[in-house]
Amino acid sequence: MSLCFCSILKPSFLNRELDFVSRCRLAPNPNCNKPFQFLNLQLHDRGFPHLKAVQADGVGVLYSDDTVSERAAPLDAETQHGAAVDGVVGTATEESHESPNRTRLKKIEGKKGNVDDGDEENRFNLRNGREVFEEKAYLVGVARKGDTDSSFDIEESLSELEQLADTAGLRVVGSTHQNLVAPNPRTYIGSGKVAEIKSAIHAFDVETVIFDDELSPGQLRNLEKAFGGDVRVCDRTALILDIFNQRAATREAALQVSLAQMEYQLPRLTKMWSHLERQAGGQVKGMGEKQIEVDKRILRDQIGALKKEIESVRKHRKQYRNRRFDIPVPVVSLVGYTNAGKSTLLNRLTGADVLAEDKLFATLDPTTRRVQMKNGKEFLLTDTVGFIQKLPTTLIAAFRATLEEISESSLLVHVVDISHPMAEQQIDAVDKVLEELDTSSIPKLIVWNKVDNAKDPEKIRSEAKKDPDIVCISALTGEGLDDFCNAVQERLKDMMVWVEALIPFDKGELLSTIHQVGMVETIEYVDNGALVRAHVPLRFARLLTPMRQSCVS
Numbered sequence: 433m434s435l436c437f438c439s440i441l442k443p444s445f446l447n448r449e450l451d452f453v454s455r456c457r458l459a460p461n462p463n464c465n466k467p468f469q470f471l472n473l474q475l476h477d478r479g480f481p482h483l484k485a486v487q488a489d490g491v492g493v494l495y496s497d498d499t500v501s502e503r504a505a506p507l508d509a510e511t512q513h514g515a516a517v518d519g520v521v522g523t524a525t526e527e528s529h530e531s532p533n534r535t536r537l538k539k540i541e542g543k544k545g546n547v548d549d550g551d552e553e554n555r556f557n558l559r560n561g562r563e564v565f566e567e568k569a570y571l572v573g574v575a576r577k578g579d580t581d582s583s584f585d586i587e588e589s590l591s592e593l594e595q596l597a598d599t600a601g602l603r604v605v606g607s608t609h610q611n612l613v614a615p616n617p618r619t620y621i622g623s624g625k626v627a628e629i630k631s632a633i634h635a636f637d638v639e640t641v642i643f644d645d646e647l648s649p650g651q652l653r654n655l656e657k658a659f660g661g662d663v664r665v666c667d668r669t670a671l672i673l674d675i676f677n678q679r680a681a682t683r684e685a686a687l688q689v690s691l692a693q694m695e696y697q698l699p700r701l702t703k704m705w706s707h708l709e710r711q712a713g714g715q716v717k718g719m720g721e722k723q724i725e726v727d728k729r730i731l732r733d734q735i736g737a738l739k740k741e742i743e744s745v746r747k748h749r750k751q752y753r754n755r756r757f758d759i760p761v762p763v764v765s766l767v768g769y770t771n772a773g774k775s776t777l778l779n780r781l782t783g784a785d786v787l788a789e790d791k792l793f794a795t796l797d798p799t800t801r802r803v804q805m806k807n808g809k810e811f812l813l814t815d816t817v818g819f820i821q822k823l824p825t826t827l828i829a830a831f832r833a834t835l836e837e838i839s840e841s842s843l844l845v846h847v848v849d850i851s852h853p854m855a856e857q858q859i860d861a862v863d864k865v866l867e868e869l870d871t872s873s874i875p876k877l878i879v880w881n882k883v884d885n886a887k888d889p890e891k892i893r894s895e896a897k898k899d900p901d902i903v904c905i906s907a908l909t910g911e912g913l914d915d916f917c918n919a920v921q922e923r924l925k926d927m928m929v930w931v932e933a934l935i936p937f938d939k940g941e942l943l944s945t946i947h948q949v950g951m952v953e954t955i956e957y958v959d960n961g962a963l964v965r966a967h968v969p970l971r972f973a974r975l976l977t978p979m980r981q982s983c984v985s
């Protein structure tokens with residue numbers, strides 16, 4: 433089936449019953465006499481002790497007790513071509529234009545436990561307060577020859593996909609990739625690769641195959657068919673949507689994720705009802721087709737209703753924001769790649785308790801807190817949803833309202849995990865999304881976080897010193913936080929205007945606000961009030977206009 437993640441039409445694939453696994457278990461077939469390729473049991477004895485060999489076409493599996501089982505044969509001759517698992521790293525039979533590529537089988541150890549018959553219970557794990565069954569997933573990526581658009585190489589992108597899969601509660605058992613000039617319009621990857629993956633699916637009881645790029649509805653369908661129907665095929669977008677779905681804690685986030693999911697599903701609403709045709713022995717052809725049209729209409733109506741609801745929540749949020757602007761405290765937004773440490777920084781500076789953990793997309797909703805500096809100055813700090821390379825456009829669109837917080841800030845703080853091997857590429861990916869959000873006019877400060885975790889912290893610190901727009905910190909240990917606050921203060925001062933105002937004695941509260949949000953140079957107490965010279969935010973300067981005039985006069 434093509435749709436893995438629709439919470440409205442069907443539950444998340446992470447909640448599926450064991451039934452799916454038992455359906456995948458192979459029925460013994462001792463009469464099978466096709467050639468086998470023996471697996472390297474040394475590598476796999478922890479993870480797959482029951483497997484001894486896989487038939488050359490990947491269809492049959494020989495178990496350690498010498499029973500042979502066989503799945504349904506491949507659907508078309510094309511996918512049989514070159515199928516093989518070579519035990520340790522799996523070789524791919526390539527089409528002539530495809531360069532060699534690698535298949536990785538993951539050694540499952542430590543907390544993940546064994547994946548054998550007696551280990552099914554260990555595959556239930558507590559995630560976000562609910563027990564989920566860890567499905568076995570296999571990852572597939574494509575490196576495009578001559579692709580200059582993406583700065584992530586395929587290994588790095590797959591490693592990030594693995595982190596996403598782990599966050600979603602899946603157990604990754606292996607991965608593979610292929611170099612292609614252009615993706616295959618039918619199956620995204622070449623036929624040799626399809627066959628190779630099919631072998632891996634059979635050999636390791638893979639339940640979900642995840643592609644690192646967005647697949648077209650047709651590609652999804654064809655791949656599922658080619659893999660034999662019992663395995664779910666999904667892509668990075670669906671995986672990210674599922675994580676968002678699991679993590680949406682507020683009504684607004686839940687609405688936004690639902691909208692993104694529905695928009696993703698609309699063109700993929702196929703095959704859902706093909707069982708009707710099968711049940712009817714194919715005699716009522718078209719029955720499934722009609723049902724799809726009905727489903728699409730229902731989904732479109734739901735999308736319309738959701739958009740209206742989001743709009744009303746958005747208006748509410750805007751009113752709240754406007755009220756917030758009555759107090760002229762500048763707003764500083766934390767932006768950055770997911771897992772960079774934005775929430776940890778907010779928590780550290782404000783004593784907030786926003787969820788911060790070593791998982792991707794821990795934060796979905798913006799949280800704003802007041803930062804009180806040692807010198808008594810204040811600013812508001814907003815934590816926002818993290819970005820990622822290949823961020824689904826449906827998600828950007830759905831979260832645009834929330835991200836408006838960013839475009840209305842006085843200053844953007846781009847938090848970078850400088851200890852991450854892909855820090856530079858992550859910076860590029862964030863800049864790309866910021867461009868899409870039209871934030872070029874807002875001043876930026878770059879924060880190199882997690883310096884404590886860097887291989888050579890000293891080098892990082894001295895590099896940061898060379899650029900006045902970079903501050904080096906550790907949100908975890910507190911290193912550099914004073915420098916960070918001072919740098920924010922400096923940037924905010926640059927955006928303030930110089931005023932001289934005579935504040936009457938009966939408006940004493942204005943004087944304390946100037947101290948709070950501005951930078952006071954001098955105060956002189958005269959007969960009819962306090963003569964203040966200070967830098968204040970533009971919005972606040974407007975408020976002082978009458979007093980500025982009286983000062984001038």
Ligand SMILES: Nc1nc2c(ncn2[C@@H]2O[C@H](COP(=O)(O)OP(=O)(O)OP(=O)(O)O)[C@@H](O)[C@H]2O)c(=O)[nH]1
Pocket residue numbers: 768769770771772773774775776777787788789790791792793794795796816817818819881882883884885905906907908909
């Ligand atoms: N060593 C080290 N770890 C840090 C530091 N800052 C954050 N972390 C860890 O990095 C992980 C991610 O931190 P978060 O604050 O959740 O990151 P985030 O940017 O809010 O992530 P999303 O909400 O997913 O976008 C957590 O395990 C933090 O403990 C730091 O300065 N040093």
Ligand SMILES: [Mg+2]
Pocket residue numbers: 774775776787788794795815
């Ligand atoms: Mg966060």
